Amino acid sequence: MSTFKAPKGTYDLIPPESAKYLAVREAISAPLRNSGYGYIETPGFENVELFARGVGESTDIVTKEMYAFETKGGDRLALRPEGTASVLRAALEANLHKAGNLPVKLWYSGSYYRYERPQKGRYRHFSQVGAEAIGAEDPALDAELIILADQAYRSLGLRNFRILLNSLGDKECRPVYRAALQEFLRGLDLDEETLRRAEINPLRVLDDKRDDVQKQLTGAPLLRDYLCDACKAYHEEVRDLITTAGVTFEDDPKLVRGLDYYTRTTFEFVHDGLGSQSAVGGGGRYDGLSEMIGGPALPSVGWALGVDRTVLALEAEGVELEIPASTSVFAVPLGEEARRVLFGVVTELRKLGVPADFSYGAKGLKGAMKNANRSGARYTVVAGERDLAEGVVQLKDMESGEQAAVGVGEIVAELRSRLG
Numbered sequence: 001m002s003t004f005k006a007p008k009g010t011y012d013l014i015p016p017e018s019a020k021y022l023a024v025r026e027a028i029s030a031p032l033r034n035s036g037y038g039y040i041e042t043p044g045f046e047n048v049e050l051f052a053r054g055v056g057e058s059t060d061i062v063t064k065e066m067y068a069f070e071t072k073g074g075d076r077l078a079l080r081p082e083g084t085a086s087v088l089r090a091a092l093e094a095n096l097h098k099a100g101n102l103p104v105k106l107w108y109s110g111s112y113y114r115y116e117r118p119q120k121g122r123y124r125h126f127s128q129v130g131a132e133a134i135g136a137e138d139p140a141l142d143a144e145l146i147i148l149a150d151q152a153y154r155s156l157g158l159r160n161f162r163i164l165l166n167s168l169g170d171k172e173c174r175p176v177y178r179a180a181l182q183e184f185l186r187g188l189d190l191d192e193e194t195l196r197r198a199e200i201n202p203l204r205v206l207d208d209k210r211d212d213v214q215k216q217l218t219g220a221p222l223l224r225d226y227l228c229d230a231c232k233a234y235h236e237e238v239r240d241l242i243t244t245a246g247v248t249f250e251d252d253p254k255l256v257r258g259l260d261y262y263t264r265t266t267f268e269f270v271h272d273g274l275g276s277q278s279a280v281g282g283g284g285r286y287d288g289l290s291e292m293i294g295g296p297a298l299p300s301v302g303w304a305l306g307v308d309r310t311v312l313a314l315e316a317e318g319v320e321l322e323i324p325a326s327t328s329v330f331a332v333p334l335g336e337e338a339r340r341v342l343f344g345v346v347t348e349l350r351k352l353g354v355p356a357d358f359s360y361g362a363k364g365l366k367g368a369m370k371n372a373n374r375s376g377a378r379y380t381v382v383a384g385e386r387d388l389a390e391g392v393v394q395l396k397d398m399e400s401g402e403q404a405a406v407g408v409g410e411i412v413a414e415l416r417s418r419l420g
Helices: 017-033 048-054 060-065 084-093 139-155 174-186 192-200 211-216 229-244 307-317 336-351 365-375 385-389 408-419
Strands: 045-047 068-070 076-079 104-113 125-134 161-167 263-271 279-285 300-306 329-333 356-358 379-383 392-397 403-407
Touching: 017 104, 017 125, 017 139, 017 307, 045 048, 045 084, 048 060, 048 076, 048 084, 084 104, 084 125, 084 300, 125 139, 125 307, 139 161, 139 229, 139 263, 139 279, 139 300, 161 229, 174 192, 229 263, 263 300, 263 307, 279 307, 300 307, 329 336, 329 365, 336 356, 336 379, 336 385, 336 392, 336 408, 365 379, 379 385, 379 408, 385 392, 392 408, 403 408
Parallel strands: 329 356, 329 379
Antiparallel strands: 045 076, 068 076, 104 125, 125 300, 161 263, 263 279, 279 300, 379 392, 392 403
């Protein structure tokens, strides 16, 4: 047994379970690829200030959960705790917003890191698929992203998730609400750290998950009562577009999400089968983030969906994904000449796109057939010296058990025909 183990709060994806995660990533990204979103990949670490400015210095992510370190050259870096700031930084650096085709629509998939108390559904290393639409202020864009996420989840067979929707206002109406909320919070019996947070960003207190804090928040002023006419009209159009598309949602006036950069539309996907860690994904509009990190004004919207949480949601609903077998044909050679011939057959099948594997290690027939069975292959090709002397191989259907001799020169065509 190895001396080393995966670090606390992390996990290894190992076959066959890993195939489920790949299928989830594929299903989430498929609607994006069909809707004009191009793939982007950013480094696993960035300048600390990118996240401090964008995500927010008062957030738990920045103050408690970020893996920050100093390089030998004196640079202050952090493992990326979320994807939006990195993607926007990359788009600005590459001047994608100057290409003349806004919004810039991007999707990504990768690993993210937060130093949290490990528990089911909350890991220190986790995987997300995300989407960002950069450079356009349009309710249809917000609605598009919500609809695409809903489509992705339903394509996986998920049904028992809910979409929570809210508006956080903008720079015109949110300051008035912020002042009213701060006044309310100052009258509560809150600990020193929470009171300090209330002075920096009072909306973050609404996101506090502790029961004693939530009980005191009963009667807190709601942002919807402070929205300006422009924000009200924008939010109503988002709601109408989603409704017209047949996507159901719930208005949640207390939904703020845990990042400072959100404005106007904010939403969350939750699954009640996951216990306390019920969020499987979420996002919203972040019209001021580009300016926060030194770029021009670029109103944008996006989301990130957790691959790990989505897998847990599928398990909670008992949804079994249809994962195609990794191997369709398994070759079992008996003797050196058969090894040469069947290795050539396997190589040819792979070139033609047929998943095929080979019995390595000079196993006997019994052991090789066990491997063939474990592989999940639909067909096994067996050949020995006598078969080759007659110019044939034995083709066995692993489902029916039927076996027939097929000419060596015809075996590839026969398998392609049978496998469609």
